[in-house]
Ligand code: FES
């Protein structure tokens with residue numbers, strides 16, 4: 001898929017009429033604020049759709065834009081410009097929050113590229129059975145049963161040493177699985193970033209199933225920690 | 231999110247929670263998950279070998295309120311039905327009955343998948359072919 005910037009026609013700045021590239025928040029010529037972006041979160045920061053990002057640069061750019069969009073700078077601006085600056089601020093915040101987080105970034109990119117992922121797609125397409133890792137399901141289910149047993153025992157004021165030990169073992173195991181998934185995701189990031197159309201496609205498929213897997217493990221890690229922590 | 235009264239009812243008073251003996255041939259077990267949220271559901275049926283009527287159903291769901299309500303309702307609905315009748319239960323029926331909002335549709339899909347998986351497991355165990363007629367003919 002082409003990036004918007006590649007086929008975008010320059011538009012004229014509303015204030016100085018000089019042509020500007022459409023994906024910037026401010027006119028490069030007169031530096032006036034422009035109507036809010038229609039592009040995606042990547043275009044907010046003028047980034048290509050890649051998964052390995054320079055996070056320090058992203059943060060700097062975020063702070064720079066936030067400063068430029070600060071309400072104080074628009075105290076004497078028109079109402080329209082004030083409204084734009086508010087809309088931009090919201091967009092910049094959302095974009096930053098999404099892109100700085102590795103998992104949210106991955107999910108967002110997959111969604112931009114048309115993958116069926118996330119809540120918006122849930123239930124609209126029947127779950128592809130090949131996407132559900134059967135052995136993992138089994139494990140997740142059994143551990144959930146164990147967790148429940150432990151909670152029930154706790155409620156009665158008992159602590160079952162064997163059960164707690166099992167949970168500790170499980171915690172180590174699932175933390176490890178989580179780390180594995182994250183490691184594999186990173187590998188796929190590289191494939192995506194450097195890939196051509198064909199390798200990108202397979203990287204996408206892999207990432208979708210890794211994210212699925214991660215969702216199950218994430219719930220477990222959360223529940224195990226809760227059970228152990230309380 | 232506000233749950234409908236029916237969801238709240240099934241959620242706070244779930245029917246048929248529990249486990250059936252997985253190892254017996256009359257019992258079919260379906261274990262399914264929703265990758266969107268990481269929730270898991272197990273639904274089990276106990277089928278009369280003569281009549282193919284589902285005589286008992288149990289579920290255990292680790293997930294959201296809608297998933298618990300959907301599976302609770304699913305066990306109520308399959309009981310007393312033949313396996314073939316149970317296969318006609320659609321997730322949209324569950325959505326309607328529980329008045330689930332669009333973001334919770336996948337929870338009902340999970341319940342339908344669980345019914346199918348349980349019946350599929352039972353059929354496999356018992357060497358039952360696609361339709362009931364075929365199975366009867368085979369005996
Ligand atoms: S939110 Fe996932 S099953 Fe309901």
Ligand SMILES: [Zn+2]
Nearest residue numbers: 013016027030
């Ligand atoms: Zn200008």
